[in-house]
Amino acid sequence: MKILILGGTGMLGPWVVKALKDKHQILLTDIKEPPKQYQGDFLKLSVDDLDGVIKAAEGMDCIVNLAVLRHDRKLAFDVSTKGNYSIMEAAKQNNIKRVINTGPHFQLVGPSYEEWDHNLNPDMPAQPGTRLYAISKYLGQEICKKYSDQYGIKVLTLLYYNMRHHLDLTTPDFEPAEMSTDMTPFTTSWIDCGEAIRCAVEVAEDKLASNLETFFITPNLPHKKFNSEKTYNILGWKPRYSLERLWNKEIIKSNNHLEDSY
Amino acid sequence: MNNKLNILISSQKSKISKVLTECLQEHNIRYFEIDDLDFSSSNSIEKIFDGIDLYIHIGYEGFKSKDPMKMIDYHTRLTYDLLFAAGRKNVPRVFSISTLELFENYESNLTITENWNTDFSVKKIELLCSHLSENVCKEFARDKVFEVINLRIGDLFIENSSFLSKSNLKNNILNLLEFDFSSQEKKKSENVAFISARKTGANWLNLHLQDSFKGQKYLTTKIENLFNNKGQS
Numbered sequence: 001m002k003i004l005i006l007g008g009t010g011m012l013g014p015w016v017v018k019a020l021k022d023k024h025q026i027l028l029t030d031i032k033e034p035p036k037q038y039q040g041d042f043l044k045l046s047v048d049d050l051d052g053v054i055k056a057a058e059g060m061d062c063i064v065n066l067a068v069l070r071h072d073r074k075l076a077f078d079v080s081t082k083g084n085y086s087i088m089e090a091a092k093q094n095n096i097k098r099v100i101n102t103g104p105h106f107q108l109v110g111p112s113y114e115e116w117d118h119n120l121n122p123d124m125p126a127q128p129g130t131r132l133y134a135i136s137k138y139l140g141q142e143i144c145k146k147y148s149d150q151y152g153i154k155v156l157t158l159l160y161y162n163m164r165h166h167l168d169l170t171t172p173d174f175e176p177a178e179m180s181t182d183m184t185p186f187t188t189s190w191i192d193c194g195e196a197i198r199c200a201v202e203v204a205e206d207k208l209a210s211n212l213e214t215f216f217i218t219p220n221l222p223h224k225k226f227n228s229e230k231t232y233n234i235l236g237w238k239p240r241y242s243l244e245r246l247w248n249k250e251i252i253k254s255n256n257h258l259e260d261s262y
Numbered sequence: 263m264n265n266k267l268n269i270l271i272s273s274q275k276s277k278i279s280k281v282l283t284e285c286l287q288e289h290n291i292r293y294f295e296i297d298d299l300d301f302s303s304s305n306s307i308e309k310i311f312d313g314i315d316l317y318i319h320i321g322y323e324g325f326k327s328k329d330p331m332k333m334i335d336y337h338t339r340l341t342y343d344l345l346f347a348a349g350r351k352n353v354p355r356v357f358s359i360s361t362l363e364l365f366e367n368y369e370s371n372l373t374i375t376e377n378w379n380t381d382f383s384v385k386k387i388e389l390l391c392s393h394l395s396e397n398v399c400k401e402f403a404r405d406k407v408f409e410v411i412n413l414r415i416g417d418l419f420i421e422n423s424s425f426l427s428k429s430n431l432k433n434n435i436l437n438l439l440e441f442d443f444s445s446q447e448k449k450k451s452e453n454v455a456f457i458s459a460r461k462t463g464a465n466w467l468n469l470h471l472q473d474s475f476k477g478q479k480y481l482t483t484k485i486e487n488l489f490n491n492k493g494q495s
Contacts, residue, residue, distance in 0.1 A: 050331060074301075077339035081394075082331050112404060130346075130405045138401075139338050139394050146384045146393070 001025070001201065006047045006087065007067025007079070009034045010164070011172055012102070015194025016066060020201065030067075034096060047083035052220060057090035062201055064100040070133040077136045084140030088147035096147045100200045101157040103146055105186070105226070107137035114185065114225070121227040122159065122214040125130045131223055148211040156200040156235075157214045164186040166241040185225055186218035189241040193217055199235040207234050219243065266290050267315040267439065270353075274343070276324045278359060281418055285432040287400050296325060301343055304350075311351035316439065319344065321395030322361040322377035323388060330387045341398045349407035357438070358390050358399040358412040362424050362470060362480045372421070374412075376468045403466035409443055410465065414416065416472030418479065424480055426472045434471055437489045443467070 001024045005016060009030035014037075020026055021040065027035060029045040045052050047067040057063060067083050069075040084101065091099050109120045110129035126141070128134035141157060148155040160184075164170065166189035169177040176186075196217045215231040219239040231237050267289045273279050274293035283291055292314070300306045311317065325336045348356060365374045366389070367381040382389040396412055403410035415431065416424035443464060469485045472478065 048331070059341070073343065074339060077335065081338045082334050085330065085334055127404060128401060130342075130401050130407065135342065135401055137397065139397060142394060143334075143384075143390065143398055146382075146390060149381075150384055163470075164270070 001061040002059060003027070003062045003201065003223060004057050004090075005029060005064045005066060006045070006053065006083070007065060009038075009107050010066055010068060012066050012160075012190070012193055012197075013163045014038075015190045016064065016197045017194075018191070019194040019198035023198075023202070023243065024165060027056065027060070028240075045047070045079075047088055050086045050089060053086040053092045054093050056097060057094045060094065060096055061098055062089055062098040063087055064099065064102075064197060068101055068102075069256075070136075073132060077139075080133075080136035081139040081143070084143045085185050088143055089151070092147060092151050097153055098201070099144065099148075099155045100197055101141065101155055102155060102197075103137040103141065103159055104133060105159045105161045106131065106134045107141060107153060109226075110134055119227050120216075120225060120226055121232060124135055134218050143185050145212050152211060154205060154208055155212045156203070157212070158196055158200060159214060160188060160193060160217050161191050163193055164243060165189065166243070167189050168223055169243065169245065177246060179245055181249060181251050182225065183221065185223075186216075186221055187243050187246055188218055188239065191235075192219070192239040192241055196231070196235065196237045199237040203235050222247070268292070268313050269316045269318060270294070270314045271318045272296070272320050273324050276320060277419065278320055278323055281365065281428055281431065282318060282320075282359075282435070284428065285435045287300045296340060296385075297447050301340060304343075304347065307347040308350050311348050311353050314348070314351065314353050316355050316357065317344075317348050317353050318357045319395070319399065319458065320359045320360060321399070322363075322392040324359070326388075333387050333391045334394065337395040338398060345398065345402045345407070353408055355401070355409045355411070356399060357435075358396060358410055360396050360412055361389070362414050362416050362472060363389055364393055364396075364414065365452070365480065368479070370479050371481065373481050374470075374479055376484055378448060378471055400466060406465050408465075409467075411438055411441070411467045411469065413438070414470050423478065424472045430473050431471065433494055434485060434489070438469075441467070441488070 003024050005027050005028050007030055009032045010026040017097055021026045027041045031046050034042050043056055043168055045056055046111045065087055067079045069079040107128050110127045112127045126138050128138035144155045162184050164177055216226050216227050216228045218226055219242040268290045269289050271279050294310050327333050350420050364380040364382050368374055380393055384390050399410045416426035418426050470482050471485055472480055
């Protein structure tokens with residue numbers, strides 16, 4: 001597949017490239033240049049540049065949106081809301097039938113859910129509340145929804161929260177993880193997050209119940225706050241890392257390599 | 263209405279704004295024009311809400327631009343900024359003015375109420391923007407920043423099947439000024455033990471309004487029942 005990646009030089013981008021590069025043809029775009037390690041095609045492009053995104057999407061089979069700017073009010077809406085308008089117009093005009101969108105879990109299950117309930121699932125009606133990042137992403141998702149309904153574009157939205165490296169549990173520009181306390185409210189390894197995008201790109205159309213499907217990207221966690229069965233069953237995503245060092249008091253070691261087997 | 267309310271309306275120039283002004287002439291009305299505001303300064307935005315009892319945000323045809331990005335920007339970011347400022351100034355109530363056109367894709371044989379999902383063509387950017395504007399307002403209501411009445415109105419200017427006469431709009435707008443969310447919740451609670459839990463009401467009310475006629479597509483029963491009146495035909 002020919003895949004346009006928007007916002008591809010941020011924190012998630014390198015892991016998405018890793019997951020896709022051997023099987024697909026990638027055009028990576030962002031306002032920031034990629035590091036030298038990246039060997040593929042790159043185009044400097046802002047996601048809210050409507051004409052630029054439409055042009056970059058010519059001849060593509062799929063658009064992956066990883067763009068995030070959440071601290072400044074104008075930039076948040078430019079990227080998360082207007083950016084999604086660019087993407088969906090580009091998909092419509094270039095007859096692209098698959099878009100992978102990303103966001104934080106609270107664009108769907110804001111405080112009115114999270115502070116009240118368990119077994120939160122990705123098919124619940126959105127309640128983002130007024131938090132800037134959540135509402136700007138949610139409004140972008142509303143644009144996706146209306147376009148996907150009308151033009152038969154499959155939009156798969158993957159919702160993340162905390163992401164850590166599978167080896168040292170680090171995140172660029174974030175505080176070190178606190179062992180045994182840091183589930184917050186779910187944490188996924190970067191490498192698994194990238195793999196989830198590949199699964200969404202490649203999932204067969206007949207597995208999707210509707211044009212707009214949302215998925216929580218989290219390993220199966222003991223607190224049962226979030227239900228990600230849909231992600232495992234439909235996308236076939238199997239996280240390699242549960243990161244249980246973040247919530248176990250101590251690592252359980254086994255002396256028997258057959259323990260829990262069969 | 264004994265007391266004059268201080269009402270702020272987004273834009274004086276739009277056609278809907280002029281009709282609203284006629285409806286509310288007994289009150290103190292102020293306006294602002296979006297181009298006159300400095301959105302880089304939260305203080306200057308908050309200042310327009312000083313002493314305001316009601317903010318009327320026109321989410322449909324209150325702002326026009328040929329650039330879809332400017333339209334989306336107004337109906338999302340700038341609407342968010344305005345409502346954020348209103349919340350900071352403790353404005354107690356917001357009217358969100360929207361349109362029944364959000365249901366245009368449903369066939370005319372159907373009877374649409376406030377419970378229906380919106381269905382419109384995204385080719386009409388003003389409808390996409392109205393939908394987004396409603397959603398921004400709703401989240402402020404959900405977070406209990408202030409009360410929001412989302413009023414989806416019919417056509418004020420063309421006598422078509424969703425026509426809304428100015429007198430009908432005026433009657434209902436004046437009723438809505440006095441609408442008490444908590445009294446509605448208490449009515450619902452008559453047979454419920456914990457009335458005290460419902461003192462504050464729901465904060466969000468979605469209403470459809472047009473003139474009534476037999477066979478209308480957009481039912482207005484909810485607002486009629488609310489004020490025990492029948493829409494004009």
